[in-house]
Amino acid sequence: MSVVIRNFGKTTDGRPVREAVLSNQQMEVHILSYAAVIHKLLVPDRKGRMVDVVLGYPTVQDYELNPDSMGAVVGRYANRIGGARFPLYGEIVHVTPNENGNCLHSGLHGFSHAVFRMVEDGDAVVLTAVSPDGTDGFPGEVELEVRYSLAGSGLVIQYTAATDAPTVVNITNHSYFNLNGHASGSVLGHRLAMDARAYLETDEHSIPSGRRIPVAGTPMDFTEEKTLGRDIGEDYPALHQGHGYDHCFVVPDSGLRHVAWLTGPETGIRMETLSTQPGVQVYSANYLTPSTPCKDGAHYAPRDAVCLETQEFPDAPNHPDFPDTTVLPETPYSATTVYRFDLAPQ
Secondary structure, eight states, X not given: OEEEEEEEEEXXXXXXXXXXEEEOSSOEEEEESBTTOEEEEEEXXXXXXXXXXXXXXXXXXXXXXXXXXXXXXXXXXXXXXXXXXXXXXXXXXXXXXXXXXXXXXXXXXXXXXXXXXXXXXXXXXXXXXXXXXXXXXXXXXXXXXXXXXXXXXXXXXXXXXXXXXXEEOXXXXXXXXXXXXTTSOOOTTOEEEEOOOEEXXXXXXXXXXXXXXXXXXXXXXXXXXXXXXXXXXXXXXXXXXXXXXXXXXXXXXXXXXXXEEEEOTTTOEEEEEEESSSEEEEEOOTTOOOSSOOGGGOOOOTTSOBEEEEESOTTGGGOTXXXXXXXXXXXXXXXXXXXXXXXXXX
């Protein structure tokens, strides 16, 4: 296991950005201090060739313009808050609306736009950033720590967030995966299996209604492995609303547990997702339209990747029956996600 930290470039306002390369005998991961981005993730395919399985950009400036949060750590509150408002201890908190009157991925100044402090910590790299009190309307100063490490064939991501006042927190990583290789085109042939037996119903703007809908007998059912493309075009309200898959699935049980298997048919690379989070947003990159050149001269298009964003439930602060996302000074936020790789059985 080795960790190498080097310069990657500068932001448009001159702040230096660093890149950490974590590697062992089974995989190699490149992490940026800008947005704590997973810039590259290389794992071996059936022929032993190292394949980069995450989409990305070549420069810091491209990541700054990144409209898709590609590879970034997202928060303070990932996903959506309906009406850009929520109750907190008897008061209504108003946050920045940036999508159809709702707050998406924390508004305009979330952690996906921050330059993190990056340090090596033994076999890990630790990134920290501070969101000041009142950023995009969110109360409390929040310090986020993201710890990346390798465990065998797995990338371990550990989040910790501390606040000096009551607030809400939901952190995820927004990597776009293509297990055939980041520049290999459509992922509709990828096979996905999840234990989730329900998903969160949403309106036309992807705001949860509060209802958990059983997946059985619907195109949302991945309890038995199937390709992403098999049912994505079905005449089903949730698929119409999301223009494909863009929904939070309910992960059963608690603690660090299995969430999903994803397999790239051409390489045979299989990814297992594990998490402590109660939900996973499955997003089939329906709106993927990069505005700048991508890594290795690639041209990404809609549905050229899939995101498995482990997270708290979207709009949870407005739904008392959802898992509580309130964070207090005496109870810091913490969560862990693992992306683990092997080869699918033939």
